[in-house]
Amino acid sequence: MTQQSLATAERPVSRASSVAASAGVGVIAAAIGYLVAYVAVAGEVRDTVGESAAEWKGVAWYFYNAHLVDVRASGEVGAIGGSRGVDFIAQSGSASATLLYVVPPLVLLGVGAMVAYHLEAGDLGEAVLAGAPVTIGYAIVMAIGAVVTESSTEGSFFGIDLSGSVAPELVPAVFLGGVLYPLVFATAGAVLATVLASR
Template sequence: MSTARTSTGTAGIGAFAGTVTYLFGYLVTHLWQAANVRESLDAYNFVVELFGGTGIPIWKAVGWLFYNAHFVPFTYPEDGGRASANFIAGGDAPALLYLLPPILLAVAGFVLARAANARSADTGLRAGAGVVIGYLVFTVLGVFLFQHGSGAESIHPHYALAPLLAGIVYPVVFGGIGGALGGVTTSS
């Protein structure tokens, strides 16, 4: 009975930590890059709005950049099909953004391992990887929240890679690494 209660509590803390980590990562990306994104979109938005269209909101483009930091491209319509791009890989944003998700997830994993009182790398890794619960949920929600346009004309983070890379691989690997460090550095 207490094991089920402990597992539920740990899952709840992991979900909370994943949610906070995702939201904080987006916030840092926004505060750091919103001015650059605005400058990059000014001309495009002016032309689109001049012809009656809807310009791309800065907060959505920053969301694409946040997914790019997880190596997840955004897709857009091109020549009757779809193309993808990554602002960071294309040199339009600082490569340091690639470090943001791993660092934040490792810190979250470390904190989770300490909160779970993990005393070994193995138990710390499992506790730290619990960040995946909340991070995955918000990663999937973000794919749709950061979508601009509708149907074939939409621009959005890649539907398959976002949940896989940003939602599962990143939190499990980096949250797990942080958790393992938290477990081995806990004093006996």
């Protein structure tokens, strides 16, 4: 009786620990995806962005585009302004940039499978509970990244004020890139690993 009540008491702690571990893996997954993007397009970013923005921010814009999130470029000359969505990968045409579209799904499938294996998910329900919390950490990174990668410039030309900014669109960055991608792919990776392990 005492052993059974101890096991019951330990179960929620174990589940909370697994959620925390999966969320931490979500942060790592976002970092891995960004690093792969950096290796793939850093040279191209230097040519495309030049000195108008930091190289690490330019790579992040490609990384967001890899999640199908547009980067919003806006500018204002005096009282006249406008904005447009930019997809750096689509405009690039290079093979290394185009391959970035598969990086987030592959990384998330891999970490989802790893989490399910590490947490010894025994059935589909446990696989979902192992893979889905990856979304927490991934969404946090994507939300913070969308804010810190904004690049702004201001200046004046013959007394006319000029300003411009480039940043990932925040709402799609959080919900499409930060929630939908890991929820689908990390969970699918966890389920796939569990199904293969049970055979």
